[in-house]
Amino acid sequence: MRSETGKGLTWGHSLADWEERLLVGRGRETDEFRAFLRGANDLGGARMLNVTGAAGMGKTRLLAAWRTIAEAEGACWLRADAGERATAEDWLPALLRALDAALPQDGEACLPAERRSEGSDSLMERAIEKLVKLCGEQPNGETVLLAIDSYEAGGALDRWLREKMFSRLPMRLLVAAASRQPIRLFAREPGWSRLLKTLALSGLSAEDVRRYAGRLELGEELGERLWLASRGHPLTMALAAESALRHGEAGSSVAGAADLLEQAVRGWLAELPNEEAREGLLHAALMRSFQRESLSATMGRPLGWEAFDRLTGSWATERASCGWTVQPQLKEALRALYKRTAPLQYEEARGRAAAYALEALRDRGSAGATGRSGEAMSDLLYYAEHPILRAHYRAVESSAYRWVPLEDRLLPLADAYLARRREGAAPQSVACADPASASLFRYSLSSEESVLRLADIGAEELRDERAVRKLLLTETGEAAGLAVIWPISPATEDLLRRNPYAASYMASKTPGALDALYRGKSAFIRTIDVADLSDEGLRHASFRLLLDCLYVYETLAASPPPLTFYADSHRSVGFEAVDGAGHPAYGSRHGMADVYELRLAGEHFARYASRMIGLPAERVASSPAAALAVASGSFALPAPQEPLTEREREVALLLAEGRTLADIAGTVFVSVVTVKKHVGAIYRKYGVANRAQFMGVLLQRT
Template structure:
């Protein structure tokens, strides 16, 4: 299919002048987005002097490069410019055939060249002659498939082309090699990354197609995130209403098939399928999941694919590619899908358990719940984690900002509908909260009172511009806060329900924590997935900490289900009505003290049919020796070597380990060499396998 947008008109026949309009005219009417690129092209057509006449339009498959080239072609036609467009898949990859295809598109020429003139000479002569009187554009689509011709194109064709002619090279990858290394080519080349359409673009396109209900546009946005091909497939499904070739679930498989054409061989395809099961991956983690070593060459070919992105913790597949490939795999090979998911779950569960009491595992907890959480939790986690926000402790200096945030929340409260896609099933989930319900999260929240506890209970969530976008109030449980928690209307019923012995366990010095009470986790915009994910991350810091964690969230099904989904248990016969004065509100507890962490993990994995190994199941007898508590000791590793090993399992590079442990990278390499020798392994993949299995 040429282009990335399918055009439809709902509910009426097209008659009159509109029926006589050309396909190009109709395409133009439905075009949305790409304003900056089209404005730049308009400036070229208007004759504005430009130093860069080779434009590299690059972006992942289906993002909209072909659609943009078509838009450029229509712009050129309106201003009587010459626009030649070739798709590399539609001619043989030879210089002669390339030139012959261009000659076929050129306007008829009065002067005739020599019959023996080579195609290259002929096309250069005619193009350069045209450029004296008109603006000329040569566009080449799917440039990534110009295997073996890139050098010829640059040295034989472009070098002799009139420098005023604009050349558009559109493909999945940015130009590299000589395009970057040569100053002459670099100064003539403009790199233009083609990204997804914005939410506004998607809603605008939906309206143009006749999908005028707000919910329809929002559903398209949630499912496609502005990816051009996904949008066209989803709109086709919506408009044809089952009468066309795609059903509501089938378009994701169609999308996966389109992307997988880029995957050259079976080995690479298997790696893509395994990577689709992970929100982020590195070479060692992927090797653990597929249960075999992965060569540097194979991993390099994987990360070179256009739908793979480098992130802070390694790499990740394009969100839609990950979801569509996962759906495709689940339908085509459910056994393999289940096996890969089990390997991912065991990986994160093993790290959480092995790191118990030694280091923060908030990130691993979040990853684990991407598999074992309920549908709403998975949909909530189904977004890219961006380093857009910082958490700042509440203090006397920023108390005013916190109070202003609460006032803004009250002033701007409105009915909100939250939508998300479950990455495991592809189902679109929707939840609506009324204006009154939106204020429950900050009900009874007294920042000045919490600040006076001196326990750093409140954190402000700030954007990069310094604006407060949310907050959390998570109160430590110790000798300094027990009386407050006992008297507080939200936490008091639970504390008062404890026996004297249970309460005594919580009576630890003020410098320690026996656990925490979640009073509130709130964000300014509940439809913002990144904000919700950042807010939720505050819970992960405490969930598997080996402490008591309790909450009494607003009495709404959303909060009730989400706490059960996170593994909390409702406390029998402990209620209050403090949110609205009439609705009984339960208290939820998550206790991971001692061996209860094993019970928690076993219960959570059991939800999806995965059993922990016998030695890991809660209640299994262990000796009290340090070796049984820390399995790394059985290999005779030193404390520093164990720290390095845990960082490797987490996926850290040598440089990241060095920064974390405050040692040199050379020291890290020495520790790793010693670890390999003691554990009798050859590389990181074998090390991870030995530890986790």
């Protein structure tokens, strides 16, 4: 809070100061509002700012913050909320009352709507007259800003205002409207696409929630638990924090927050227009990103274009690099609700989504297969069950950092990064949480430990063109990370055998195993270092590079520093320690360092995918394309040697999806024993002996 005292300061100043401090995670929106105000006199600029978001996302709080900004810059602020199912006749008297307060010299009291006999056109004329007068009375031509909360509640009010009233407003008058759904424009309104700017509110990040807890002096652990319970939902976070402040019961306040969040999620679903849209949103929340085809596969049936358009046009979704995605915090809350209320359906849908993600990886190593780089591996590992992986992965799903090849012109930047990291070594701490399992993970690194990933990395290694060398850059072009990855090949064998961090791995391989590494695409990760592991964006950037490596290479090896953070990180992605390959290269004080290996070639990849995403091995080995075809209704079973009965055909289609016998029994409402009889008949009619052979028949004919 402000420390200065003296005349002119009021309780209102203190309140405003606290409101400003506790508004976290809305820097972009406040910057956009300031730019909106600055463009008030620009004829081609936006005249209406529409902030949208689900209930409890902080729209009303943001309007209050905007008021403080507007008044600090000399603007006049009017507030006239739309209210529940408002019409023009309901809303215009509220506007007139706000204008009467702003123009007290008029001396005209505005009566409630029910006591008026005037129609909307008459009310509108008087409102416009007063708005023009108010704009004319502003000193130095300052802006007048009309704020309308609950704007979507009016429905037809929006069309009426934009068609009849807003076009007649003075240029110095701007409108800020808060609504759950974004204002929908029609093709015949091209001009409005220039006058209207939409800001979609997303949930708060884990760091935002920690910052909020810190400003209330609630402590680090409660900050983490607030994040777990609220998943970044601002209202849930604020209510839980207030309960903890009042009663000092951190645990019960967080438990209560989870209940509040579930109530909010149910309310969000109820706002969607129909059951198909609600079902679509629940299934979209299971996916990293989605398009209509992938969402249909996850749902197990085709999703109509109209429902898809409604879903992607709602406040709940936003554009992603590969289609659309559900807002991150809403996504976690929807997943939790779906899993708790319909666990069997949830697992079936998650399995279908994971099977679809496998399609992008089924032909690993084929021509053009690396076009999407780590994106395809990201899609697959999104369904991983490891809580530490989920905690690292989902804290930040994108970042402003980018990896670039370490070209000669960037070598001075890399040298400077090495020097800066070593000279400025400082303790680092990592805190991350997995909402799905309500798990907290904390790691601490000393100053010395924070730079161990750069041990013995020097100018010579950075300039060896046999290595894959990358530099992580910020948006301003500064170095924030460094990576060196050595391909394993006859050309690098001698170097790797002499390198103290890789030598034990090379020595652990028989000549036959080395030949296999040379024939495939293999690499040893010497380092993937970022400047500050406590920065979630930097951690995410290092994780994304690792995913790129998982996609490109068939065998990966690494020997990170012998610290719990690195061990947990590598194991969570699927690396396994190589027996007998430990070494003391990081120094006797740190103990023996393990060497980790991850094999992804051929049958190893099927086992890896099954282990990571929790699907039965036979389902991983089956064709995701066949499962998609079944889900979309386009799949046709190949002709058997003898005709199938209707029930046998139904069971065969479920087998093609990769369902277990118990799943099939529950779907067709018969016993597992009966399903086994049907499966035996199906195998006999297709001339196969087991499920693997049956799937082989499908693969050959799909």
